[in-house]
Amino acid sequence: MKKSVITILALLCSYFNSDAQGKTTTAALQNAVTKLDRAKNAGEYEGLEKEFLGIAEQEKKNWLPYYYAAFCNAKIGFLKQDDGEGIEPFSNRGEDQAKRAKTLLDTLGQKKELSEVYTVLSMVYRTKVFINPMTYGRKYGKLSQEYRVKAQALNPQNPRAIYVKAWEMYKTPKLWGGNKELGRQLAEQSLGLLKDPETGVHPHWGKAESQELLNKNN
Amino acid sequence: MKAGFIKYLFFVLPFLVSSVVFGQYRISGIVKSEKGNAIPFASVSTDQKGAGTQTDSIGRFTLQVLKGNLTLMVSFVGYRLFKKELQLDSSVALEIVLKPDTRSLNEVVISAGSFEASDKAKGASLTAMDAFTVAGNNGDLALALRSLPGAQQIGEMDGLFVRGGTGEESRQFIDGTLLKNPNYPKLPGIQQYARVNPILFKGILFSTGGYSALYGGAMSSALILESNDLPEKSSAYFSVFPPNLSGGIQQLSADKKSSLGVTLRYTKASLYNAVVKQRPDYFSGPEYLEGDANFRIQTGKQGMLKFYTNWNRSDVGMRNPDIDSTALKLADHVKGKSSYNNLSYRGHFATHWQVEAGAAYSYHQDEVSTGLENAAGSPVELSQEAMRLKNRQRLIKSDFSQFRVVLTDQLPKNQALRFGAEHFYTQDRGRLNDSAFLLRDHLSALFAEGDIYLAPGLATKIGTRIEYSSLLRKAVVAPRLSIAYRLNNGGQFNLAYGRFYQEPINEILYQNSELKFSSAAHYILNYTKKANNRFFRIEVYRKDYRDLVKTTPVTDNGGTGYAQGLELFFRDKKTIKNLDYWITYSYLDTKRTELNYPYALRPSFAAPHTATIALKQNFQEINTYLNISYAFAAGRPYYDIRYHAADQSYRIFDQGRTKVYSVANLQVAHLFSIFSSWRQKPVSGFSVGVNNILGTRQVFGYNYSLDGSNKVPITLPAARYFYAGIFMSFGIDRTGDFIDKNL
Numbered sequence: 001m002k003k004s005v006i007t008i009l010a011l012l013c014s015y016f017n018s019d020a021q022g023k024t025t026t027a028a029l030q031n032a033v034t035k036l037d038r039a040k041n042a043g044e045y046e047g048l049e050k051e052f053l054g055i056a057e058q059e060k061k062n063w064l065p066y067y068y069a070a071f072c073n074a075k076i077g078f079l080k081q082d083d084g085e086g087i088e089p090f091s092n093r094g095e096d097q098a099k100r101a102k103t104l105l106d107t108l109g110q111k112k113e114l115s116e117v118y119t120v121l122s123m124v125y126r127t128k129v130f131i132n133p134m135t136y137g138r139k140y141g142k143l144s145q146e147y148r149v150k151a152q153a154l155n156p157q158n159p160r161a162i163y164v165k166a167w168e169m170y171k172t173p174k175l176w177g178g179n180k181e182l183g184r185q186l187a188e189q190s191l192g193l194l195k196d197p198e199t200g201v202h203p204h205w206g207k208a209e210s211q212e213l214l215n216k217n218n
Numbered sequence: 219m220k221a222g223f224i225k226y227l228f229f230v231l232p233f234l235v236s237s238v239v240f241g242q243y244r245i246s247g248i249v250k251s252e253k254g255n256a257i258p259f260a261s262v263s264t265d266q267k268g269a270g271t272q273t274d275s276i277g278r279f280t281l282q283v284l285k286g287n288l289t290l291m292v293s294f295v296g297y298r299l300f301k302k303e304l305q306l307d308s309s310v311a312l313e314i315v316l317k318p319d320t321r322s323l324n325e326v327v328i329s330a331g332s333f334e335a336s337d338k339a340k341g342a343s344l345t346a347m348d349a350f351t352v353a354g355n356n357g358d359l360a361l362a363l364r365s366l367p368g369a370q371q372i373g374e375m376d377g378l379f380v381r382g383g384t385g386e387e388s389r390q391f392i393d394g395t396l397l398k399n400p401n402y403p404k405l406p407g408i409q410q411y412a413r414v415n416p417i418l419f420k421g422i423l424f425s426t427g428g429y430s431a432l433y434g435g436a437m438s439s440a441l442i443l444e445s446n447d448l449p450e451k452s453s454a455y456f457s458v459f460p461p462n463l464s465g466g467i468q469q470l471s472a473d474k475k476s477s478l479g480v481t482l483r484y485t486k487a488s489l490y491n492a493v494v495k496q497r498p499d500y501f502s503g504p505e506y507l508e509g510d511a512n513f514r515i516q517t518g519k520q521g522m523l524k525f526y527t528n529w530n531r532s533d534v535g536m537r538n539p540d541i542d543s544t545a546l547k548l549a550d551h552v553k554g555k556s557s558y559n560n561l562s563y564r565g566h567f568a569t570h571w572q573v574e575a576g577a578a579y580s581y582h583q584d585e586v587s588t589g590l591e592n593a594a595g596s597p598v599e600l601s602q603e604a605m606r607l608k609n610r611q612r613l614i615k616s617d618f619s620q621f622r623v624v625l626t627d628q629l630p631k632n633q634a635l636r637f638g639a640e641h642f643y644t645q646d647r648g649r650l651n652d653s654a655f656l657l658r659d660h661l662s663a664l665f666a667e668g669d670i671y672l673a674p675g676l677a678t679k680i681g682t683r684i685e686y687s688s689l690l691r692k693a694v695v696a697p698r699l700s701i702a703y704r705l706n707n708g709g710q711f712n713l714a715y716g717r718f719y720q721e722p723i724n725e726i727l728y729q730n731s732e733l734k735f736s737s738a739a740h741y742i743l744n745y746t747k748k749a750n751n752r753f754f755r756i757e758v759y760r761k762d763y764r765d766l767v768k769t770t771p772v773t774d775n776g777g778t779g780y781a782q783g784l785e786l787f788f789r790d791k792k793t794i795k796n797l798d799y800w801i802t803y804s805y806l807d808t809k810r811t812e813l814n815y816p817y818a819l820r821p822s823f824a825a826p827h828t829a830t831i832a833l834k835q836n837f838q839e840i841n842t843y844l845n846i847s848y849a850f851a852a853g854r855p856y857y858d859i860r861y862h863a864a865d866q867s868y869r870i871f872d873q874g875r876t877k878v879y880s881v882a883n884l885q886v887a888h889l890f891s892i893f894s895s896w897r898q899k900p901v902s903g904f905s906v907g908v909n910n911i912l913g914t915r916q917v918f919g920y921n922y923s924l925d926g927s928n929k930v931p932i933t934l935p936a937a938r939y940f941y942a943g944i945f946m947s948f949g950i951d952r953t954g955d956f957i958d959k960n961l
Contacts, residue, residue: 050259135338
């Protein structure tokens with residue numbers, strides 16, 4: 001009798017414990033995402049990447065921490081786009097993390113989530129192009145575009161995938177199929193879809209990015 | 219009571235289970251970076267089952283473990299794994315410092331003495347395209363590479379003159395095999411075009427010294443070229459750049475496993491020369507016709523079989539005033555024919571072995587006739603011996619073949635063991651006026667080389683090459699060694715040593731083959747740092763020449779020499795958006811006794827100071843590219859060395875320094891689209907350019923008359939060289955390329 005009480009107690013105790021832990025990590029994720037919404041420079045993104053990785057260790061089945069870690073690396077790559085080989089470690093880590101996030105998804109059922117992961121993967125491949133456009137561009141520019149197309153196919157209303165297309169259109173010279181006007185329209189469209197600011201842990205970034213494109217003079 | 223008991227159990231159970239019941243201890247600690255910052259969320263584990271945790275937000279952790287021996291491991295992305303053996307008989311508190319992991323990202327690559335331009339370049343490292351699009355390159359890789367440190371600015375001859383070495387001391391290799399005559403046959407004072415189109419190559423290694431044991435036969439420099447593999451798509455192009463016409467197709471098979479390509483180029487400069495006045499009076503050509511073809515077949519997963527053939531002919535005839543008589547002219551007429559064929563195979567077997575095999579055959583025929591003419595253009599025969607020698611007919615037919623095999627055992631940690639053999643066969647049959655000559659040589663070489671990883675960031679390449687020449691009947695052993703040490707900040711020190719043997723040039727061997735190999739020993743120290751789209755390199759070197767050929771008083775290997783210097787290179791792609799530039803400076807101190815030099819002299823091709831700037835600006839919005847290059851070189855020495863009958867020896871009758879050399883080249887290219895309704899939308903562009911845009915008068919040296927009384931400067935055939943043309947390419951959707959190049 002006493003033995004079984006102890007066993008039950010121990011089980012209960014472990015249940016509560018793990019639940020408590022689950023709660024704290026979700027709080028940690030929320031906390032990190034809130035910080036991410038305010039992050040601006042590469043140093044902040046680097047710190048946040050580590051934080052997301054830590055959360056990923058706790059929540060081994062959750063795709064979001066890896067997704068956000070990859071997103072941090074993509075952001076760092078965009079912020080450092082004139083730094084050449086300096087971007088490479090971030091690109092490589094981002095690629096790994098985005099791929100890990102994908103393995104945690106049910107790729108048939110979670111189409112919207114997969115669309116988010118592909119959007120970030122597209123950005124990560126774009127950062128690889130920055131390493132040396134002449135040598136890396138051919139391969140990774142194509143991959144970046146492919147993943148953006150896949151992301152849009154999975155969820156045509158994904159404002160972040162639309163933003164990535166807006167960026168592509170805006171930055172590509174006209175001769176090669178770029179179209180600044182279309183880029184602007186897409187950025188507006190993306191902003192329209194992001195009208196009500198979300199605050200949860202699900203992907204909701206994109207406002208600042210589209211805004212930045214629209215604020216460019218040329 | 220019961221509730222209290224439960225409460226008690228609830229709190230105590232974990233501790234009971236752990237330390238008391240099983241005899242556990244606690245490891246606690248803090249994890250920091252080298253800078254002292256706490257590392258949160260680092261994972262902490264041990265080899266004991268189940269014992270693991272991670273650091274909290276301030277880098278702290280605690281872990282319950284069983285007593286006894288265990289290994290503690292701490293890891294975090296971007297840091298090297300921390301491992302420590304612990305013998306626990308009490309609880310411990312540790313402070314753990316993680317070191318940054320630089321190995322995987324900053325592999326140490328041996329680079330003393332060389333510039334690598336590859337399709338894997340990152341940041342500000344060179345790509346093949348960067349190297350050969352320097353303004354003023356004239357489609358000649360050797361000319362483009364003069365914008366890098368170590369090469370002399372030579373305007374009156376072709377070839378690469380590197381670090382006190384002659385043009386003959388530099389050799390070009392395509393997929394391992396020697397390209398014997400990269401340029402069209404020489405004409406006095408006029409630089410000739412390259413025979414091979416540089417666009418064929420995806421990788422260029424320009425070594426200005428200390429190169430690998432896999433290559434030999436060049437005392438100063440090796441230009442190691444790697445040809446393209448399969449194209450991505452079928453394509454066709456044509457370009458019209460008067461006086462040059464060019465077109466080609468490249469066909470990729472449906473299964474994308476093989477490709478075929480053909481290009482044709484034709485140049486006839488007579489119309490251009492009628493518009494832009496040239497110093498020499500061209501009576502024939504200049505005319506060049508060149509065709510090449512290739513096939514590439516992918517075999518298995520990584521294997522590649524490539525064939526390249528190049529066939530060309532040239533015809534240039536020019537008249538210049540004769541230096542010895544005001545009434546006469548000297549006519550040079552040079553006709554060349556050549557064919558170069560290269561079959562190469564690259565494959566893998568038994569998981570970590572790689573084999574590279576190559577066979578090359580080339581044929582050259584140079585027909586030179588030189589003669590004095592009177593004002594009416596009729597040949598003139600003079601009785602004076604020295605003047606009579608000016609009338610010459612020379613024909614040389616040269617066959618050259620090479621076989622080569624290299625085996626590589628690829629070992630872990632980027633290590634490798636390479637060995638192989640090659641054989642060169644040369645046969646020159648010639649006729650000078652009425653006398654015939656024959657030169658036949660079998661040169662065999664064996665070589666082995668190891669890339670050895672000594673410690674983190676420290677690697678070495680050590681090799682030896684043994685060569686035997688049947689003509690010289692001598693064998694030589696050439697050791698090579700390079701060491702590279704990478705610092706944590708991304709900087710790298712490189713050290714290289716090597717001996718480089720070369721047979722005397724054929725012009726000398728035609729007359730006398732009782733000679734030895736000449737040799738040069740290289741000692742090189744360099745420091746490079748690449749970071750954030752910038753690349754800095756400084757290199758110092760010393761080169762000692764031995765057994766150079768002297769032609770007086772008798773022909774032997776009595777010559778010696780040295781070269782030493784310092785070179786700087788800085789490239790910056792970051793500071794100004796879309797502007798890519800590099801700056802170089804080379805200091806060269808060199809002297810040698812060779813040929814008919816009466817004593818050790820600074821050779822006439824060696825300027826002590828050389829500086830270059832290459833600049834490329836991309837105006838993305840208007841699809842326009844601006845390309846500027848500038849080169850400056852201090853004056854080169856010149857000498858009038860002649861035989862002094864009374865002394866019965868050669869003497870310097872006159873000497874001096876030329877004026878400084880300063881050349882700016884400009885090129886503008888603009889891309890546009892026409893016929894955009896076509897299914898295969900062509901990519902079109904035009905390009906205009908001027909070499910020596912400022913029209914600065916260049917003096918490369920002086921020619922002297924036989925008695926030394928007349929001294930004529932050697933200058934450019936025309937002050938400026940202009941070109942303008944259009945090109946169109948079909949098939950390949952190069953959109954991606956351009957986006958990627960420009961974003």
